[in-house]
Amino acid sequence: MKERYEVIVVGAGHAGCEAALAAARMGCSTLLLNLYIDNMALMACNPSIGGPAKGHLVREIDALGGEQARATDASTLHIRWLNTSKGPAVQTLRAQCDSRAYHSAYLNAVERTPNLDLFQDIVTEIIVSKGRVKGVKTRLGLTFTGEIVILATGTYLGGRVHVGLVNFPSGPLGQMPASELTQSLLNAGFEVGRLKTGTTPRIHAASVDWASLVPQESASEPLAFSHWSQPRVHVGHACYQTRTTPRTHEIIRSALDRSPLFTGAIEGVGPRYCPSIEDRVVRFPDRDSHIVFLEPVGGQTAEIYMQNFSTSLPFDVQVEMVRSLPGCENARFLRPGYAIEYDFLPPTQLFPWLETRIVRGLFCAGQINGTSGYEEAAAQGLLAGINAARTLRGEEPVVLGRGEAYIGVLVDDLVTKGTQEPYRMFTSRCEHRLILRHDNADRRLAPIGRKLGLIDDGRWRVLEARWESIKAEKARLEGTRVFPTEENNALLRQAGTVPIETPIPALELLRRPEVTWELLQAMVETPSSLSAEEAASLQTEIKYAGYIEREKRAVERLERIERVAVPENFDYDSVTGLSSESRGKLSRFRPLTLGQAGRISGVTPADVQILWVAVKAYHERESRKG
Numbered sequence: 001m002k003e004r005y006e007v008i009v010v011g012a013g014h015a016g017c018e019a020a021l022a023a024a025r026m027g028c029s030t031l032l033l034n035l036y037i038d039n040m041a042l043m044a045c046n047p048s049i050g051g052p053a054k055g056h057l058v059r060e061i062d063a064l065g066g067e068q069a070r071a072t073d074a075s076t077l078h079i080r081w082l083n084t085s086k087g088p089a090v091q092t093l094r095a096q097c098d099s100r101a102y103h104s105a106y107l108n109a110v111e112r113t114p115n116l117d118l119f120q121d122i123v124t125e126i127i128v129s130k131g132r133v134k135g136v137k138t139r140l141g142l143t144f145t146g147e148i149v150i151l152a153t154g155t156y157l158g159g160r161v162h163v164g165l166v167n168f169p170s171g172p173l174g175q176m177p178a179s180e181l182t183q184s185l186l187n188a189g190f191e192v193g194r195l196k197t198g199t200t201p202r203i204h205a206a207s208v209d210w211a212s213l214v215p216q217e218s219a220s221e222p223l224a225f226s227h228w229s230q231p232r233v234h235v236g237h238a239c240y241q242t243r244t245t246p247r248t249h250e251i252i253r254s255a256l257d258r259s260p261l262f263t264g265a266i267e268g269v270g271p272r273y274c275p276s277i278e279d280r281v282v283r284f285p286d287r288d289s290h291i292v293f294l295e296p297v298g299g300q301t302a303e304i305y306m307q308n309f310s311t312s313l314p315f316d317v318q319v320e321m322v323r324s325l326p327g328c329e330n331a332r333f334l335r336p337g338y339a340i341e342y343d344f345l346p347p348t349q350l351f352p353w354l355e356t357r358i359v360r361g362l363f364c365a366g367q368i369n370g371t372s373g374y375e376e377a378a379a380q381g382l383l384a385g386i387n388a389a390r391t392l393r394g395e396e397p398v399v400l401g402r403g404e405a406y407i408g409v410l411v412d413d414l415v416t417k418g419t420q421e422p423y424r425m426f427t428s429r430c431e432h433r434l435i436l437r438h439d440n441a442d443r444r445l446a447p448i449g450r451k452l453g454l455i456d457d458g459r460w461r462v463l464e465a466r467w468e469s470i471k472a473e474k475a476r477l478e479g480t481r482v483f484p485t486e487e488n489n490a491l492l493r494q495a496g497t498v499p500i501e502t503p504i505p506a507l508e509l510l511r512r513p514e515v516t517w518e519l520l521q522a523m524v525e526t527p528s529s530l531s532a533e534e535a536a537s538l539q540t541e542i543k544y545a546g547y548i549e550r551e552k553r554a555v556e557r558l559e560r561i562e563r564v565a566v567p568e569n570f571d572y573d574s575v576t577g578l579s580s581e582s583r584g585k586l587s588r589f590r591p592l593t594l595g596q597a598g599r600i601s602g603v604t605p606a607d608v609q610i611l612w613v614a615v616k617a618y619h620e621r622e623s624r625k626g
């Protein structure tokens with residue numbers, strides 16, 4: 001076994017696997033160290049991928065050449081579109097996966113990738129010399145040296161599990177925690193924080209009265225996440241809906257004195273957007289019911305996950321709570337719900353390419369940066385792996401803009417604002433939703449993935465052919481006329497739009513909000529040969545062309561100020577007119593661009609203007625000198 005690598009990745013969760021795959025695929029000799037190989041890419045919570053904003057991240061990871069969408073497609077049990085009644089900007093897929101198949105898909109990808117070694121051991125220390133990382137030490141007493149180390153330790157760092165008033169050191173799902181590394185990070189000068197997350201009980205499928213519940217079947221049309229997967233229809237694994245009852249709420253209220261959340265046993269801050277069921281009952285006392293989904297954990301197991309029912313109440317209370325839900329009166333438990341506290345590194349200690357500011361060559365990705373979610377983790381892992389390789393080659397790091405990708409929004413939020421609670425991606429965090437859509441991730445990002453060497457010739461040809469056929473279809477629609485026949489006008493009236501009096505280009509007719517793609521196909525002589533997804537993408541581009549153009553111009557305008565570089569060692573004390581709050585925050589967070597400066601909370605637009613003038617003067621002085 002080698003002892004020297006270019007890149008060492010600590011932790012093979014969703015972030016670590018993507019990081020290692022990207023670095024190795026970009027030609028770096030890479031070592032992926034994991035505490036236990038069987039928990040690689042473990043879906044510690046619900047084995048579900050996607051949903052609003054998270055689905056967008058998965059498509060972006062895929063377009064850049066990452067693995068997550070393919071692992072999802074290889075393990076999907078149930079998939080459907082979400083937000084179909086809303087605008088195209090927020091529509092995306094959500095898949096329920098077989099957690100073991102998802103793990104195997106990542107394991108196979110890692111095992112098959114040249115330049116990549118996988119080894120089971122716990123990293124206990126990072127080796128740092130003169131502000132640069134030099135490698136890692138492990139529990140077995142091994143030393144691996146490397147120019148880049150990527151930390152992707154998830155919820156394992158200093159992990160402590162709580163079930164009622166019982167608590168003990170542990171990783172998720174009974175895994176071993178990683179306890180010693182935190183001290184090494186503190187010794188290196190990092191600030192370390194504490195967060196918490198929680199999960200739901202798991203019950204046995206045979207103990208649920210399915211006939212009394214409402215099923216939600218997988219989509220009837222073929223679907224897939226990856227741009228390169230064959231879309232499929234999935235049958236046989238419905239998700240089911242039940243709800244909490246007044247009795248559930250009563251049980252919860254009467255047990256709050258034994259809740260680690262409410263008695264102060266848990267210090268870490270939990271996710272506000274994804275609260276435990278006890279938290280919901282306390283925060284929304286007027287609601288007497290909350291929806292709970294019962295979802296399969298795998299195709300070969302009877303284990304059922306209870307979405308929206310995360311809890312850390314004592315086990316005896318959990319049993320009563322679960323059995324108060326319709327359909328679950330006789331539920332048998334396979335695993336209890338629990339909360340887990342863990343250490344994280346506040347992400348304002350990072351550059352926007354995910355390298356730490358304190359120790360050069362050390363990168364962080366995933367939950368260690370304060371995020372929550374498989375998709376958020378994988379997105380950061382991919383970026384960290386890419387930037388590890390670019391750093392080694394002496395190339396500029398990749399930093400995606402807020403107008404370019406959800407990944408750009410995610411990283412920018414983390415490094416400029418930090419986070420006080422587990423950060424999750426939402427569509428509302430993104431200012432340019434209409435141009436950052438699920439359907440156009442390939443056009444936005446695949447050219448970058450291709451340049452980085454992460455998209456091979458075969459996959460690139462598939463995309464080129466797709467873009468070509470969409471372009472050809474658009475031209476065809478421009479040249480195709482719809483005639484004012486009786487049948488066509490009857491269809492238009494039926495759709496609630498005015499009939500036509502003269503022949504009209506099909507593309508123009510499609511701009512009408514009432515005219516759907518399907519309706520148009522019924523009015524033209526030769527129907528389109530585009531796939532449903534290609535057609536939906538073209539339709540959005542046509543219907544929203546005006547808005548999309550306006551949004552693109554807004555992004556371009558912002559880019560001008562966004563990209564103005566602020567020197568890392570800029571002396572904010574020398575700038576007159578800055579408020580003392582802004583001066584303090586700018587000195588602490590050290591933004592690298594004016595755009596980042598403006599997004600630091602407490603830095604006002606007026607202060608950004610003052611800073612702009614000062615930075616311009618600085619650059620002019622420097623260019624006169626140079």
Ligand SMILES: Cc1cc2nc3c(=O)[nH]c(=O)nc-3n(C[C@H](O)[C@H](O)[C@H](O)COP(=O)(O)OP(=O)(O)OC[C@H]3O[C@@H](n4cnc5c(N)ncnc54)[C@H](O)[C@@H]3O)c2cc1C
Binds near residue numbers: 041172197373
């Ligand atoms: C209880 C619980 C509830 C959750 N709830 C949700 C939720 O509701 N919604 C949601 O989106 N996400 C949820 N998650 C979060 C989701 O599981 C994580 O965000 C995601 O797994 C983070 O990915 P990661 O790659 O950063 O870390 P992880 O997936 O945790 O992977 C870290 C990996 O690093 C390894 N490792 C750690 N330290 C070391 C070391 N020192 N040496 C070697 N190997 C090491 C571990 O063995 C593990 O394989 C939950 C997680 C838990 C545990």
